Amino acid sequence: RLRHFVIRRMGHFITYVKGDYELAQRWYGAKGIWHNCIMYPSSSCYQACMRSQALHDTLNIQVGNSADSTNNHLEILERLLPFREQNIRIFVPLSYGDEGGYAARVVDYGKRHFGEKFQPILEFFTLEQYTAYLAQIDVAIFNHRRQQGMGNIITLLGLGKKVYMRSDVTSWATFSKLGVELYDVKSITLDPIDVKIAEQNSQRIADYFNEGNLCRQWKNIYEY
Numbered sequence: 001r002l003r004h005f006v007i008r009r010m011g012h013f014i015t016y017v018k019g020d021y022e023l024a025q026r027w028y029g030a031k032g033i034w035h036n037c038i039m040y041p042s043s044s045c046y047q048a049c050m051r052s053q054a055l056h057d058t059l060n061i062q063v064g065n066s067a068d069s070t071n072n073h074l075e076i077l078e079r080l081l082p083f084r085e086q087n088i089r090i091f092v093p094l095s096y097g098d099e100g101g102y103a104a105r106v107v108d109y110g111k112r113h114f115g116e117k118f119q120p121i122l123e124f125f126t127l128e129q130y131t132a133y134l135a136q137i138d139v140a141i142f143n144h145r146r147q148q149g150m151g152n153i154i155t156l157l158g159l160g161k162k163v164y165m166r167s168d169v170t171s172w173a174t175f176s177k178l179g180v181e182l183y184d185v186k187s188i189t190l191d192p193i194d195v196k197i198a199e200q201n202s203q204r205i206a207d208y209f210n211e212g213n214l215c216r217q218w219k220n221i222y223e224y
Helices: 002-007 018-028 073-079 102-117 127-134 150-158 170-177 195-208 211-222
Strands: 012-014 033-035 059-063 088-093 118-121 139-141 162-165
Touching: 002 018, 018 170, 033 211, 059 073, 073 102, 088 102, 102 118, 127 150, 139 150, 150 162, 150 170, 150 195
Parallel strands: 012 033, 059 088, 059 139, 088 118, 139 162
Antiparallel strands: none
8 A cells, every 4th residue: 555655646757667557557557658668778788798708508597686585586496497317507596585595496406407507506607607608508597476587687688588477577678679589487398599580689689778768768768
């Protein structure tokens, strides 16, 4: 009731995920004006990363982006069981968002079923370290039931990686409107992404998530 009272009285909403604004309208009766803006440069502006990648002879898979239970890690790890005899490595960032030992449960499941092929990330990286790590990922799987992990997803798409998401979350629609091709978590395969699709995704991310566009969007807001 408190959220409904406050949100329906807000005059303006700033987000590049229009679906989130539409949920605020549906759930809380929001009547304010929506302003399309990527908001800040740290994680929502694509920065061209080094495309040269260290050679690796495994298929590197990232599952989720944090130790929050909304990542639904175990559901995805279970779906990856048929591939555990293949030459894969599964990376799971778990350095923040732990809820009552949730991260430990994910690590226990991963180690029991995938052994040394399961690589939990339990420490924080610098931005440069994390970007270099993302450059080594081949396939990323995000099983959130809400908009989440956008910094990871934007960077991975910008690097031309294959990204799986749920098709019923608001961020899926946002990327689709930009012409970015995503893959639904309902049908996970480990086939590599087509080179043309990877290049197309990378270009469309770079065209939208950049500082020039950010400045134009903020200028429109301040001059409104």
